[in-house]
Amino acid sequence: MSEHLPDDDREAVREALIEWYEADHREFPWRRTDDAYRILVSEVMSQQTQLSRVEEAYADFLERWPEVSDLAATDRGEVVAFWSDHSLGYNNRATYLHEAATQVVEEYGGEFPEEPDELQELMGVGPYTANAVASFAFDNGDAVVDTNVKRVLYRAFGVPDDDSAFERAASALMPDGESRVWNNAIMELGGVACGKNPRCDEEGCPWREWCHAYQTGDFTAPDVPTQPSFEGSRRQFRGRIVRLLGEHDEMDLDTLGHRIRVDYTPDGEHGREWLRGLLSDLAADGLVEVEESDDGDQPLVLLAS
Incomplete structure (x- = not known):
């Protein structure tokens, strides 16, 4: 993979x-149902809209049009007005949702199709939304x-x-x-x-x-294009050290290094000198102690008592 x-x-x-x-x-209300109509409403509302705003609008919408047949029977202008009043973004989504409800009633006898490809036949339902409805309503979707x-x-x-x-x-x-x-x-x-x-x-x-x-501290991603700051990465690794020591009481220096960073090498860029710098910061904060050895063994690192 x-x-x-x-x-x-x-x-x-x-x-x-x-x-x-x-x-x-x-906990979101649309996670507590497998009703395709309710899931479609939530998916259309959630497009580029904050979920906190969606929750309130979702409840109001279903109180007004609890079944797909109710939505299909109403005037399209009422749906658009509702959409606008609840600040749900592009009003064409309301138009598409109303048209999709009408299709379900008139073309599918009030029952939603279960396959992603069939769901895409509904107005305004693209591949992502179709797959979401198939997944959450029918457990029949793709990833x-x-x-x-x-x-x-x-x-x-x-x-x-x-x-x-x-x-x-x-x-x-x-x-x-x-x-x-x-x-x-x-x-x-x-x-x-x-x-x-x-x-x-x-x-x-x-x-x-x-x-x-998590192993390297590099949290860039397609929608996070900039490398995290050096200080941010250090804070991440310091937290990891404290968590590990809380689980294992004590660890020798190199074992600790390999556990917190997959590319740790004792003499490398992210090696003992780098790790000792982190430990120095943590020791100054009273969080860890480093016990040096007199016989050449690895220093032991443990949580401060």
């Missing part, structure tokens, strides 16, 4: 992400590839910045027949833990063990 993820680890990566998502995730997913795959597994490469990697990683939970989970990962400003440790990212960016 990628140069950074051996095939033998693929199942472990899948299980780790799904377990992380199912243990705790953001979603949005900006968040691209960022995750680029950082974690070194997938090149190429649409076809992202699609191949996303498809290879998604478990068969689990598009609903998988697509929700990987988008949640990109939205919560692997945003433009990553929160790997704070959000307990389940892919830290495999993630290339």
Whole structure:
């Protein structure tokens, strides 16, 4: 799948992400339904609109038009006026949503098609939205590839910045027949833990063990084109040191270096001198202690008592 993820680890990566998502995730009302109409409404509303604004509008919309037949039966101008009143962006989305509802009622007998290709026959429903509805309503979609997913795959597994490469990697990683939970989970990962400003440790990212960016401190991505500042990277590694020492009590210098950075080499650019600089900062803050050896053994690093 990628140069950074051996095939033998693929199942472990899948299980780790799904377990992380199912243990705790953001609660949105459209995640609590498998109704295709409600999911389509949420997807159309969420296009380039803040989710906090979408939640309120979503509830109001469904209170007014609770079923697809209700929306199809109303006047298009009412839907456009609602869209404008709730600041949901381009009004043509309201027009398309109304037309799609009319198609479902008149051409499909009020039942949504279940295949992504068929869903694209609905007005205003492109490949991404069709796949999202197929995934979340019918558990019948392909791997979603949005900006968040691209960022995750680029950082974690070194997938090149190429649409076809992202699609191949996303498809290879998604478990068969689990598009609903998988697509929700990987988008949640990109939205919560692997945003433009990553929160790997704070959000307990389940892919830290495999993630290339986490190991190297380079969190650039297609939508994050600038290299993180040097000081930012140092803070990231200092936090990683404290977390590891909290788990292992003490570690010798080189073992610690290899655990926090995959390209650590004792005499290299990111080697002992670099690591001692981080430890010096942490010691000055009263967080760690370095016990030097008199017999030539590696110094021991431990949390300050």
